[in-house]
Amino acid sequence: MNTDQERDDDDDDDDYLDNDDDDYADDEWPLSRLQKEMVAVAWVNELAEGQFKQVEVNGQAFIIAEAHGLIYALADQCGHEDYPLSYGCIHGDTIKCSLHGSRFDLLTGFPLDEPAELPVPVYRVVVGFDRVWIDPREPVDPEEYYHEVKGY
Numbered sequence: 001m002n003t004d005q006e007r008d009d010d011d012d013d014d015d016y017l018d019n020d021d022d023d024y025a026d027d028e029w030p031l032s033r034l035q036k037e038m039v040a041v042a043w044v045n046e047l048a049e050g051q052f053k054q055v056e057v058n059g060q061a062f063i064i065a066e067a068h069g070l071i072y073a074l075a076d077q078c079g080h081e082d083y084p085l086s087y088g089c090i091h092g093d094t095i096k097c098s099l100h101g102s103r104f105d106l107l108t109g110f111p112l113d114e115p116a117e118l119p120v121p122v123y124r125v126v127v128g129f130d131r132v133w134i135d136p137r138e139p140v141d142p143e144e145y146y147h148e149v150k151g152y
């Protein structure tokens with residue numbers, strides 16, 4: 001599992017968000033870095049297995065989804081046409097567009113079915129301090145991110 005995504009269940013962090021660099025989501029993500037590079041978009045307990053939530057950051061819509069213990073962030077736009085993926089539903093590790101039925105891998109954004117041919121942009125997720133943080137500035141490289149999250 002991606003260590004960025006390990007849930008932070010340490011009760012010592014209940015007084016979080018006090019800008020104390022001793023507080024870490026994990027080794028690479030002290031609170032100060034999270035606040036500088038990421039945006040908190042949801043409380044962890046707002047999500048549940050197989051469900052998603054639409055969030056907006058600076059006018060851009062994202063989908064935050066949970067599947068098999070991981071949390072994913074994708075642009076809320078189908079890779080086929082200009083249509084919100086948030087009208088669709090989660091199927092396992094994919095999200096299915098409700099207009100023409102293409103499914104997209106939640107981790108890479110790659111389409112698994114026609115008619116979509118283009119991937120959906122995916123964004124980095126870090127879970128820490130009871131929140132889900134995303135980096136909305138630019139999508140990740142899906143192949144690199146896949147290996148990073150899977151750990152191989």
Ligand code: FES
Nearest residue numbers: 078080097100102
């Ligand atoms: S608009 Fe999503 S599959 Fe066509």
